[in-house]
Amino acid sequence: MNRSEPIRKAPSFLESLVQRRTLGYLLLGLVLLVAIWRLGNALLENPSLFLQQVTNGLQIGFVYALIALGYTMVYGIVRLINFAHGDVFMVGAFTSFYAISRIQLHLWTRALFPDLNPFIADVIGTISVVLLSMAVCALLAVTIERVAYKPLRNAPRISALITAIGVSFFLEYFGALNFVYTANYITYRRPFDVITWVIGDQGVQVLQKGQEVPAGAIIFSNISFIIIVVSIILLVLLQYFVKNTRTGKAMRATAYDRQTARLMGVDVDATISTTFAIGAALAGAAGVLYAIAYPQVVFWMGIIPGLKAFVAAVLGGIGSIPGAVVGALILGQAETLSAAYISTPMRDAIAFSILIIVLLVRPTGIFGEAQREKA
Amino acid sequence: MKHISRTTLIFLGSIVTFTLVVQVLISLGVLSPFWNTILRQGAVMAIVGLGLNLIYGFNGQFSLGQWGFYAIGAYSAADITYRWTNDANSNGLTVLFFTILLVGASILILYRVFGKIRGVDPLSAFAIYLIAAVGLTALAVSIGNLTAPAVNAILKALPTNIANTLVYLLAVIIGGILAAEVSFLFGLPVLTLGSDYFGIATLGFTIIVKVLLDNSDVMFGFVEMKGARGMIGIPKLTSWIWVMLFLILVIVITRNLLHSSYGRAIISVREDEIAAKAMGIDIGHYKTLTFVLGCLFAGLAGGLYAHINGFLHPDSFNFIKSFDPMIIVVFGGLGSVTGTVFAAFAWQLVLEGILRSILPPGFETWRYVVYPLLLLVMMLLKPNGLFGNYEIPYLRQVLPPLKKPATETQTPAAKESL
Numbered sequence: 001m002n003r004s005e006p007i008r009k010a011p012s013f014l015e016s017l018v019q020r021r022t023l024g025y026l027l028l029g030l031v032l033l034v035a036i037w038r039l040g041n042a043l044l045e046n047p048s049l050f051l052q053q054v055t056n057g058l059q060i061g062f063v064y065a066l067i068a069l070g071y072t073m074v075y076g077i078v079r080l081i082n083f084a085h086g087d088v089f090m091v092g093a094f095t096s097f098y099a100i101s102r103i104q105l106h107l108w109t110r111a112l113f114p115d116l117n118p119f120i121a122d123v124i125g126t127i128s129v130v131l132l133s134m135a136v137c138a139l140l141a142v143t144i145e146r147v148a149y150k151p152l153r154n155a156p157r158i159s160a161l162i163t164a165i166g167v168s169f170f171l172e173y174f175g176a177l178n179f180v181y182t183a184n185y186i187t188y189r190r191p192f193d194v195i196t197w198v199i200g201d202q203g204v205q206v207l208q209k210g211q212e213v214p215a216g217a218i219i220f221s222n223i224s225f226i227i228i229v230v231s232i233i234l235l236v237l238l239q240y241f242v243k244n245t246r247t248g249k250a251m252r253a254t255a256y257d258r259q260t261a262r263l264m265g266v267d268v269d270a271t272i273s274t275t276f277a278i279g280a281a282l283a284g285a286a287g288v289l290y291a292i293a294y295p296q297v298v299f300w301m302g303i304i305p306g307l308k309a310f311v312a313a314v315l316g317g318i319g320s321i322p323g324a325v326v327g328a329l330i331l332g333q334a335e336t337l338s339a340a341y342i343s344t345p346m347r348d349a350i351a352f353s354i355l356i357i358v359l360l361v362r363p364t365g366i367f368g369e370a371q372r373e374k375a
Numbered sequence: 376m377k378h379i380s381r382t383t384l385i386f387l388g389s390i391v392t393f394t395l396v397v398q399v400l401i402s403l404g405v406l407s408p409f410w411n412t413i414l415r416q417g418a419v420m421a422i423v424g425l426g427l428n429l430i431y432g433f434n435g436q437f438s439l440g441q442w443g444f445y446a447i448g449a450y451s452a453a454d455i456t457y458r459w460t461n462d463a464n465s466n467g468l469t470v471l472f473f474t475i476l477l478v479g480a481s482i483l484i485l486y487r488v489f490g491k492i493r494g495v496d497p498l499s500a501f502a503i504y505l506i507a508a509v510g511l512t513a514l515a516v517s518i519g520n521l522t523a524p525a526v527n528a529i530l531k532a533l534p535t536n537i538a539n540t541l542v543y544l545l546a547v548i549i550g551g552i553l554a555a556e557v558s559f560l561f562g563l564p565v566l567t568l569g570s571d572y573f574g575i576a577t578l579g580f581t582i583i584v585k586v587l588l589d590n591s592d593v594m595f596g597f598v599e600m601k602g603a604r605g606m607i608g609i610p611k612l613t614s615w616i617w618v619m620l621f622l623i624l625v626i627v628i629t630r631n632l633l634h635s636s637y638g639r640a641i642i643s644v645r646e647d648e649i650a651a652k653a654m655g656i657d658i659g660h661y662k663t664l665t666f667v668l669g670c671l672f673a674g675l676a677g678g679l680y681a682h683i684n685g686f687l688h689p690d691s692f693n694f695i696k697s698f699d700p701m702i703i704v705v706f707g708g709l710g711s712v713t714g715t716v717f718a719a720f721a722w723q724l725v726l727e728g729i730l731r732s733i734l735p736p737g738f739e740t741w742r743y744v745v746y747p748l749l750l751l752v753m754m755l756l757k758p759n760g761l762f763g764n765y766e767i768p769y770l771r772q773v774l775p776p777l778k779k780p781a782t783e784t785q786t787p788a789a790k791e792s793l
Contacts, residue, residue, distance in 0.1 A: 011492070020499065021496050024499045027502040156758060158701075158705050159759075165702065170744065348583075360564050
């Protein structure tokens with residue numbers, strides 16, 4: 001409060017109370033304490049159930065991480081909240097759905113090399129499905145970028161945001177038309193069989209069909225395994241790409257200062273397109289993994305995961321790649337744990353409350369840099 | 376009458392004529408109830424849009440939370456009238472009345488006190504406000520329940536029509552003020568965030584409100600709101616005249632605010648926060664003021680909307696819809712009151728009315744395929760909106776514009792360009 005008053009005496013105790021953050025942190029600490037108390041209780045009561053929830057959280061967290069990277073990279077380079085990203089994720093899931101159910105892409109190795117070990121055939125088949133989805137999404141994103149965002153690069157930032165929303169609506173409702181995906185839920189066929197392991201007192205066992213899960217055991221399926229492994233591989237590849245290749249350096253340079261990057265000989269337009277393509281490819285992979293984990297596809301399936309991933313990106317500090325991953329893992333845990341131990345219907349509200357609280361403590365996210373003032 | 380200028384007379388004359396002509400057309404049956412509803416919803420959207428334009432267009436705060444405050448206004452107003460018309464009980468009215476009265480008074484007093492202290496931390500201040508608000512709400516509930524029988528008796532002594540209209544008007548106003556008070560509490564810590572982060576936090580608010588509404592019956596005991604099943608049985612009291620009265624009121628308030636020294640301070644915050652600070656403008660104060668006022672409008676609009684269809688569903692308040700006011704404001708032109716009002720009506724007419732009637736049967740789902748394409752084409756052709764910075768003479772600033780108008784009307788962060 002700017003009031004021109006004569007030099008005043010030292011603030012009283014009550015004044016200094018509101019001048020510092022003490023009270024605010026006290027309030028937030030109270031919230032945190034209640035949450036920790038609740039989770040600690042849950043862990044003590046039933047450790048295996050708690051660990052099960054953590055595993056589930058890890059699985060969904062990695063899917064969010066893959067989507068969140070697209071948000072964070074695009075925001076880092078063009079300062080655009082790409083609301084169409086969640087729908088690119090949806091297109092990825094649908095691409096894999098058609099690849100599996102119509103052209104049976106996952107079976108091509110078996111058809112060509114009947115003698116191949118079925119395990120290896122499944123692995124190669126699944127990888128080709130994922131790669132196809134990634135390619136389709138990358139192509140889609142580059143098209144979107146060229147058509148909808150590039151002409152607006154020098155327009156007010158909000159115009160591009162509105163076009164992003166427009167593109168998102170278009171992808172959803174065009175997909176909902178009867179000759180595209182229809183507006184119904186469609187059951188998704190997995191490209192491989194599910195194997196579930198039970199980790200309990202008797203060590204690791206394969207769960208047979210119809211068998212009861214013994215009390216105190218943790219279930220772990222090959223789906224969780226695949227999601228976690230594929231995500232980690234893609235994250236490592238991305239990290240290598242961004243840090244060590246020429247294109248990656250160009251991306252970082254463009255994100256830092258577009259004009260200077262241009263002067264240094266970076267092809268800014270191509271770099272931006274590449275960023276969109278990479279982000280979308282990751283979202284495509286996430287779409288396949290998500291559909292494998294929750295075997296249903298529907299035209300609006302991208303909205304909620306997209307939003308969650310966006311929250312994760314902001315939580316970690318939008319523009320930061322490790323931040324997106326950390327944010328997504330935190331969000332995955334927060335979501336599953338709050339659904340299990342606090343309240344299932346309030347899950348989304350809790351996720352967003354965490355976001356707002358984190359932003360109040362760290363206004364640019366966990367890994368975010370302080371906002372740079374550009375001259 | 377000599378203090379009223381010519382432009383004011385022309386504006387008021389034309390808008391009142393427009394209202395009356397439409398009313399006559401409605402009474403004669405030329406405009407079917409379908410178009411009547413669309414027009415009323417257009418006016419409601421115009422009010423929400425004006426609130427957002429104040430916050431985003433004139434003060435540069437990127438808010439996606441309007442829809443949450445709209446929902447608060449809608450549900451609280453609907454609850455008041457529902458209890459009165461269906462249960463003949465005014466306890467909703469009295470409880471909320473005392474809540475907004477006590478909480479509002481505490482906010483005003485505390486704001487005064489904190490204004491005297493230098494460098495108040497918003498988060499710590501928020502903690503104190505929150506404690507006061509929660510305590511006083513509990514007090515208000517008991518006072519409200521105690522006074523309800525007396526108010527019931529007074530209202531029942533009045534003719535039914537007048538009593539219903541009175542409760543309806545009070546409900547809409549109370550809903551608006553409640554939204555404004557919530558927005559003050561929420562905005563206090565959140566307004567310190569940078570522009571995009573503020574947008575995201577307010578988007579989060581919208582989603583939180585939607586989730587709370589989904590669970591309003593099971594978890595919070597508001598049985599009549601029926602949670603995710605949707606609230607029915609709200610009296611349909613919002614007539615065309617009422618919406619237009621509120622719209623005119625909101626336009627006049629916006630215009631007078633923007634033309635005062637307050638308005639110039641608000642606009643200076645948008646143009647350059649640091650420069651505004653250097654000129655001795657209390658940025659936090661003006662940000663809060665605009666945010667609260669914008670959310671008050673959203674709450675009023677919500678109350679009006681609730682009484683159009685007599686039906687509320689949490690799905691109408693999900694975050695996808697929260698982009699609608701933003702689209703309208705950008706469509707009309709950021710920082711143009713004329714543009715917002717025009718765009719709100721046009722948006723509603725095109726999306727709900729014209730597209731519905733021109734698409735052949737069986738093609739209704741194409742509506743949302745055509746709409747984003749329209750949006751895209753529009754944005755690519757006119758990135759600054761339909762009206763840019765144009766205002767009709769009544770709304771035009773008397774002073775010369777602060778900077779070059781049109782493209783420069785964004786937040787400092789927005790100027791970092793794409």
